Structures are given as C-alpha cells and as structure tokens.
Amino acid sequence: MNRFSLSPLFAAICCCLCCSTTVADDLAPLSDEFDSAASLTNWQRLNTTEGWAADKLETHDVDTSVAGKMRIMPYTTSWYRDLTGPLVYKEVTGDFVVTTELDVQRRGGAAGRPVPQFSLGGIMIRTARSITAAAPVPAAAPSTVLPWPPSGYTTEWTPGTENYIFLAFGNAIGNTPANQWSYEVKTTIDSNSTLYYNSLGVPADEGRVTLQAVRRGNVFVLLRKHGPSGDWIVENRYTRPDMPQTLQVGITTYTDWNNIQANSMFGGNSDFQGQYHHNRNVMTAANGFSVNPDLVVDAEYFRFQRPDSSITETTLNALALTSAGAGTRFLSDTALASVLGDAQAVLGPSYTTPLATYLQNSGLSGSDATTSADPDGDGMTNITEWANGTDPSTGTNAQHIRHIFVEEGGVTYLALAYARLTGGTESTNQYQLGDLTYHLEGSTDLETWDLQPVAITAPSSLPALTTPGYEWGCVRLPAPVDLADRGYLRFWVEG
Ligand SMILES: [Ca+2]
Numbered sequence: 174m175n176r177f178s179l180s181p182l183f184a185a186i187c188c189c190l191c192c193s194t195t196v197a198d199d200l201a202p203l204s205d206e207f208d209s210a211a212s213l214t215n216w217q218r219l220n221t222t223e224g225w226a227a228d229k230l231e232t233h234d235v236d237t238s239v240a241g242k243m244r245i246m247p248y249t250t251s252w253y254r255d256l257t258g259p260l261v262y263k264e265v266t267g268d269f270v271v272t273t274e275l276d277v278q279r280r281g282g283a284a285g286r287p288v289p290q291f292s293l294g295g296i297m298i299r300t301a302r303s304i305t306a307a308a309p310v311p312a313a314a315p316s317t318v319l320p321w322p323p324s325g326y327t328t329e330w331t332p333g334t335e336n337y338i339f340l341a342f343g344n345a346i347g348n349t350p351a352n353q354w355s356y357e358v359k360t361t362i363d364s365n366s367t368l369y370y371n372s373l374g375v376p377a378d379e380g381r382v383t384l385q386a387v388r389r390g391n392v393f394v395l396l397r398k399h400g401p402s403g404d405w406i407v408e409n410r411y412t413r414p415d416m417p418q419t420l421q422v423g424i425t426t427y428t429d430w431n432n433i434q435a436n437s438m439f440g441g442n443s444d445f446q447g448q449y450h451h452n453r454n455v456m457t458a459a460n461g462f463s464v465n466p467d468l469v470v471d472a473e474y475f476r477f478q479r480p481d482s483s484i485t486e487t488t489l490n491a492l493a494l495t496s497a498g499a500g501t502r503f504l505s506d507t508a509l510a511s512v513l514g515d516a517q518a519v520l521g522p523s524y525t526t527p528l529a530t531y532l533q534n535s536g537l538s539g540s541d542a543t544t545s546a547d548p549d550g551d552g553m554t555n556i557t558e559w560a561n562g563t564d565p566s567t568g569t570n571a572q573h574i575r576h577i578f579v580e581e582g583g584v585t586y587l588a589l590a591y592a593r594l595t596g597g598t599e600s601t602n603q604y605q606l607g608d609l610t611y612h613l614e615g616s617t618d619l620e621t622w623d624l625q626p627v628a629i630t631a632p633s634s635l636p637a638l639t640t641p642g643y644e645w646g647c648v649r650l651p652a653p654v655d656l657a658d659r660g661y662l663r664f665w666v667e668g
C-alpha cells in the first residue's frame with residue numbers, strides 16, 4: 174500500500190502531504206507476463222554476462238514468435254559438470270518464489286516430446302561467477318580445439334566453478350514413449366553435478382508444465398504441475414549454504430546431449446579441454462559440428478514474488494518429497510498448500526510488467542526500481558509515481574495531484590484532480606485498473622476517512638497531461654464548501 178494524500182483546509186488553504194508505505198511485494202516488478210516485445214531487454218543472458226562470445230540460442234524473443242510468450246530455442250548445448258549452457262535470467266536478492274508456465278515442444282511444430290537425449294527447459298537458480306571475459310583471447314576459429322590448461326591464449330574461465338540447481342521438463346534419456354515427457358533435476362556444487370530424471374505424475378501427451386522454485390534462507394524447494402489443471406507436486410529440496418544472497422534466476426534450455434559427446438566436448442569429468450570447447454562455441458553445422466537440436470520452449474510468464482511468512486526453513490524442511498522414492502507427493506497434502514503452488518502462481522499482478530517498463534524507461538534499475546523504492550526522495554514511491562504519471566527519477570514532479578474548486582448548480586465544492594492511467598473502472602471511493610487500485614477518500618477531521626467523494630468529470634481547465642496513457646480523474650466532497658467548516662480529500666495507491 175502506498176499512500177499519498179493532499180488535504181486542503183478550507184479556512185486557510187494549505188496542503189499537507191503524508192505517506193505511509195506497506196508494499197505488497199517488492200519483487201513483483203521483476204515479473205514478466207511476456208506481453209510486450211520490449212521486455213526482452215529486461216532479461217540478462219549468461220553468455221553476455223560472462224563474455225563467452227557464443228550465443229547458444231537460435232531463437233529468443235518475447236511476444237514475437239508467439240503472442241504473449243517468451244520463445245527460447247537452443248542450439249545443441251548442455252549443462253553438466255563444467256559445461257555452461259544458456260540461461261535467461263534476472264538477479265534476485267533474498268528469499269523468493271518464482272513460477273513459470275512452459276510449453277516444451279519439438280522444433281518445427283512436430284508432435285510429441287523432443288527426441289534427442291537431454292532436451293529440456295526449466296527453472297535454473299545459479300550462483301554468479303565473477304568473470305566477464307570467458308572467450309579466448311585471441312579469438313579462435315570454432316574448429317580449433319584450444320588446449321587446457323590454456324597455452325597461446327587467455328581466458329577468465331576456470332573449471333570447478335559451476336554452482337546451481339534446476340528443475341527442467343522435456344526428454345531426459347529418451348526411455349519414455351514419444352508422447353511421454355519427463356523431468357530432470359540437477360544440483361551442482363563446484364561443478365560436481367548430481368542429477369536424476371523421471372516421469373512420475375506426468376500424464377501422457379502433456380507438454381505443458383508449470384514449475385515453481387522457492388528459496389527461504391539456505392533451503393530451496395522445487396515444485397511442478399502438469400497440464401492446465403494438474404495437482405502441484407513437491408519434487409525436491411536442497412540446502413545450499415554455499416549460495417549467496419543474490420542469485421541468477423531464470424529459464425535454462427538445453428538439447429542434444431549425444432552430440433556433445435560426439436563432438437568430443439565431454440570426454441569425462443576432467444576433460445576441461447572438451448568442456449571449454451563446448452562453452453565457447455555455438456554448435457551449428459555451419460561451424461562444423463554434427464548436431465540434432467530439438468527443443469522449443471515457450472514461456473507464458475515468469476513471476477517473482479516474496480514467500481509468505483508461513484514459508485520458513487522449518488516448514489519447507491517438513492515437506493514430503495517425491496524425490497524420496499515413495500511415490501508422488503502433492504502440495505495439497507501439506508501445510509503450505511495455501512501459500513505455494515497456484516496460491517502464488519495465479520496472483521501474478523497484472524501491473525508488474527508496465528510498472529517495470531516505466532521504471533526502466535526512467536533509467537532506474539536494481540534496488541532503485543522496486544515497487545516501494547523512492548530513489549528521488551520526493552516521498553512518492555515508485556508505484557505511486559507510475560500510477561500518477563510523475564517521474565520516479567526526479568523530485569521535481571509535474572503537478573499531477575491538484576486541489577481545485579468546482580461549481581455545480583451555482584454552489585462550490587472542493588475537489589481533488591489526480592492523473593491516472595487510462596482504461597480503468599470508477600466505483601465508489603475507487604478507480605480500479607487490473608490489480609492496481611486508486612483509493613479516493615474524504616474526511617472532515619483528517620482522522621476518519623469515511624466521507625465518500627463524488628466522482629465527477631475532470632474540468633477542461635486542467636492542464637493537458639503530456640505523458641501518454643494518462644488522463645485526469647476528479648472527485649469532489651459531497652457537501653458544498655459553504656456548508657462545512659473544513660474538508661479533506663486524499664488519494665492513495667494500492668498495488
Ligand atoms: Ca503471457
């Protein structure tokens with residue numbers, strides 16, 4: 174809740190500004206419903222971050238290949254030991270719940286699950302490495318297998334530095350029927366990977382999965398749901414005290430394991446020469462590699478939220494796990510059923526994407542770009558600035574909240590004009606736009622805000638709003654000025 178109020182006093186007009194802030198979820202602006210192509214640039218790419226000079230995604234777009242979705246189609250690549258595959262991610266600090274719905278398919282619209290071994294897409298949680306120049310210097314042709322340890326070139330990459338957890342969905346080793354998808358779970362510490370795969374609870378002919386990952390402190394829990402109406406399954410849990418507060422969290426995709434081996438890129442755990450060759454290369458036929466990639470992942474959304482306070486290390490550690498081998502374990506049978514699964518997933522706030530875009534366009538990032546931040550120190554939180562169409566990066570705001578006097582039938586009323594996003598619905602005391610609410614309240618004493626203002630058409634005398642997508646809203650007190658000693662109107666935003 175973000176409160177911003179303006180209170181003209183009739184007797185001696187003055188303005189008082191008061192704010193209180195309780196934020197629904199400061200991670201919400203990281204969420205992406207993938208309904209705008211422009212949001213692609215809000216996501217980071219590991220190959221760029223670490224300076225691999227090798228983009229392992231043949232297709233990566235938002236709201237372009239498929240309306241309302243992010244499409245990811247990898248070249249032949251993998252994640253195992255010191256192999257570094259593709260990752261589309263955002264940095265998240267502290268505890269989180271992330272949820273994504275994926276359609277995991279074959280290339281070219283072919284039916285069935287992906288065919289090559291280890292062709293899957295899912296949620297990855299990874300410790301960042303402090304390298305930015307992993308590609309060899311000088312650069313080498315794709316066909317050149319550079320020696321390890323480096324000789325005649327330099328790189329910032331060193332083996333033994335991969336740390337991550339993922340839960341992915343697609344085809345593991347291909348031992349299921351062509352209409353039967355499976356999942357893979359992997360935890361990697363200092364490049365020592367432990368993995369398993371299965372198809373427990375996965376219905377046939379079902380390529381849609383919703384994945385969820387929860388972090389509370391050092392404890393991470395992975396969940397999955399199959400099809401549009403499946404039950405949430407608690408898959409596994411990891412305790413990772415090695416993981417720092419800030420992690421890379423996003424979507425991984427990988428495919429065609431056999432050709433990693435066929436191209437001499439994994440000759441064993443200590444084959445660092447082969448693994449470096451994989452990491453620095455884009456595996457295409459044009460680059461001289463024999464390949465058979467077969468994976469297309471379409472993500473409907475990727476939502477970031479803070480966990481409910483009832484989600485603790487203790488309650489997470491109490492969950493029965495499917496990975497324990499005693500059958501499929503459902504979230505609905507646990508004490509956290511009301512705060513995980515759909516309870517988080519369906520609450521993806523619709524305002525998060527436009528808010529994130531607004532803040533990014535204002536040049537804000539990181540902790541300055543959260544819902545509740547006030548980086549320009551003007552007392553208006555970012556969500557309030559967005560709702561009101563003011564600039565979150567400067568305290569010199571346009572006057573988008575004004576107290577005015579309006580005439581109706583020969584009498585004068587005190588009114589509050591406020592800039593608002595267009596397309597909402599007006600009701601008593603409120604202007605509602607998706608899950609963003611503008612509260613409009615009146616008072617005679619600044620203590621009890623139970624006076625219901627009357628929504629009126631904003632006077633044409635108000636200055637034009639120059640920010641696209643905004644309009645003036647206006648409410649007046651129910652009683653005329655000459656019948657009341659004093660009156661106040663306030664406006665506050667809840668998201
Ligand atoms: Ca979507």
Ligand SMILES: [Ca+2]
Pocket residue numbers: 546547548549550551552553554555558565
């Ligand atoms: Ca501000």
Ligand SMILES: [Ca+2]
Pocket residue numbers: 549551553558563564565566567568569570
């Ligand atoms: Ca401002």
